[in-house]
Amino acid sequence: MTGDRRAEACTGRRLRRAVLLTDGASAAVAEFGLFDWAGLLDVVTAEGPDGLIDRVRAAERDHPDRRRRPKAADDASAVYCEFTRRDDSGA
Numbered sequence: 001m002t003g004d005r006r007a008e009a010c011t012g013r014r015l016r017r018a019v020l021l022t023d024g025a026s027a028a029v030a031e032f033g034l035f036d037w038a039g040l041l042d043v044v045t046a047e048g049p050d051g052l053i054d055r056v057r058a059a060e061r062d063h064p065d066r067r068r069r070p071k072a073a074d075d076a077s078a079v080y081c082e083f084t085r086r087d088d089s090g091a
Helices: 003-010 023-030 037-062
Strands: 017-021 078-082
Touching: 017 023, 017 037, 023 037, 037 078
Parallel strands: none
Antiparallel strands: 017 078
16 A cells, blocks of 8 residues: 555544555455455455455456466465554543
8 A cells, every 4th residue: 555545544533443464465455456445444354364365365366367467376464453442531
């Protein structure tokens, strides 16, 4: 994700969830267009990183140009982070 996209994703919002991705995992959006960045985060939230990686692997397998791609499969790793904060009562 470029710096501009990172800023767009976080500006004006309280950060509650984030996912850290290798380029292979981000291919779900950047290369295969399976969903947008918010959709990727929703998939990882609901299905965990394995759900995202499974979708990337299926897209790699089914890609019509898979034999012409530099790599048949790229490394794909994802780490999901969920942030909580204490309530305002100080508890």
